[in-house]
Amino acid sequence: MSEYAHPEVVVETDWVAEHLKDPKVRILEVDYDPAANYDLNHIPGAYLVDWRRDVNAPVSRDILSAEAFTALFRRCGIDPDTRVVLYGDFNNWFAAFAFWAFRYYGATNLALMNGGRKKWIAEDRPVGTERPAPGAGRFSASAPDPKLRAYYDDVRRALDDVRAGRIGLVDVRGPKEFSGEISTPPEYPTEHAQRAGHIPGARNIPWAQAVRDDGTFKSRAELEELYRSRGIVPERPVITYCRIGERSSHTWFVLTYLLGYPDVRNYDGSWTEWGNQVRSPIEKP
Numbered sequence: 423m424s425e426y427a428h429p430e431v432v433v434e435t436d437w438v439a440e441h442l443k444d445p446k447v448r449i450l451e452v453d454y455d456p457a458a459n460y461d462l463n464h465i466p467g468a469y470l471v472d473w474r475r476d477v478n479a480p481v482s483r484d485i486l487s488a489e490a491f492t493a494l495f496r497r498c499g500i501d502p503d504t505r506v507v508l509y510g511d512f513n514n515w516f517a518a519f520a521f522w523a524f525r526y527y528g529a530t531n532l533a534l535m536n537g538g539r540k541k542w543i544a545e546d547r548p549v550g551t552e553r554p555a556p557g558a559g560r561f562s563a564s565a566p567d568p569k570l571r572a573y574y575d576d577v578r579r580a581l582d583d584v585r586a587g588r589i590g591l592v593d594v595r596g597p598k599e600f601s602g603e604i605s606t607p608p609e610y611p612t613e614h615a616q617r618a619g620h621i622p623g624a625r626n627i628p629w630a631q632a633v634r635d636d637g638t639f640k641s642r643a644e645l646e647e648l649y650r651s652r653g654i655v656p657e658r659p660v661i662t663y664c665r666i667g668e669r670s671s672h673t674w675f676v677l678t679y680l681l682g683y684p685d686v687r688n689y690d691g692s693w694t695e696w697g698n699q700v701r702s703p704i705e706k707p
Contacts, residue, residue, distance in 0.1 A: 426682075432533060432536050446504060448469065449465055449467060449468040449535075450471050451470055454668075463550065466552075467554055468509075469557075473520065491523070496561065499557020505532075509535035513637040514535075519672075521671070522675070522688055528564030541638065570674075577621065577663075587658075590659070591624040592654055592662045593620050605618035617698075619706030642681065659686075661687050663689040
């Protein structure tokens with residue numbers, strides 16, 4: 423991993439296996455559907471982060487407050503010097519979203535487990551069903567970092583710069599979502615929008631092009647070629663988006679930490695907001 427711009431943010435399954443009982447390490451499994459994953463089995467000692475309950479606000483279309491994240495950090499036994507390793511289902515989509523949200527609220531000693539839950543299981547590594555007791559951590563969330571997040575109005579104001587090539591806008595959804603052939607994949611029927619297509623000027627670079635078949639990240643050279651060849655370069659600001667912000671947080675992670683791009687924001691409102699917003703401009707070939 424030393425080839426990456428920030429190699430410390432990616433740990434391998436071997437490293438996790440060696441640190442299962444390290445008191446300075448907390449392992450968190452982040453799941454969209456805990457009943458189908460964490461509740462069946464998980465890395466021994468791993469705490470559950472339920473993406474819908476522990477990260478997202480129950481009523482407003484937003485992530486939870488700093489106070490709620492402080493409670494989560496402390497419940498997971500996280501101290502200021504604790505190394506937090508996140509992994510999860512769906513090729514680390516939701517773990518990457520949690521990573522982004524944790525960074526948004528000031529946590530910095532973070533890493534993703536390369537390959538996520540799928541790789542750990544495929545390697546026949548130990549799993550358990552016991553939930554660790556709630557911790558008594560001392561880490562507190564800080565004020566949000568606005569440099570990490572883009573809102574609807576930010577993207578709308580940036581459209582001229584996107585069209586002129588001064589800002590890179592990356593749509594990480596699949597080609598059929600980007601073209602407007604479908605508004606949402608069949609497995610996510612509740613996450614649709616009124617209109618299909620993409621934000622004007624966006625480049626379609628599906629998130630999955632950044633990983634290998636086993637879900638691990640491609641080499642730095644491969645990733646640099648992938649994004650530079652599509653005009654997404656570190657010299658310009660970049661905004662990523664998908665449907666609900668989870669896949670785009672994966673690409674945000676790749677650009678920010680593996681490639682070292684200095685100015686990348688995740689538009690977590692993404693297509694469920696843009697495609698439902700009255701009078702938002704849309705391209706649909």
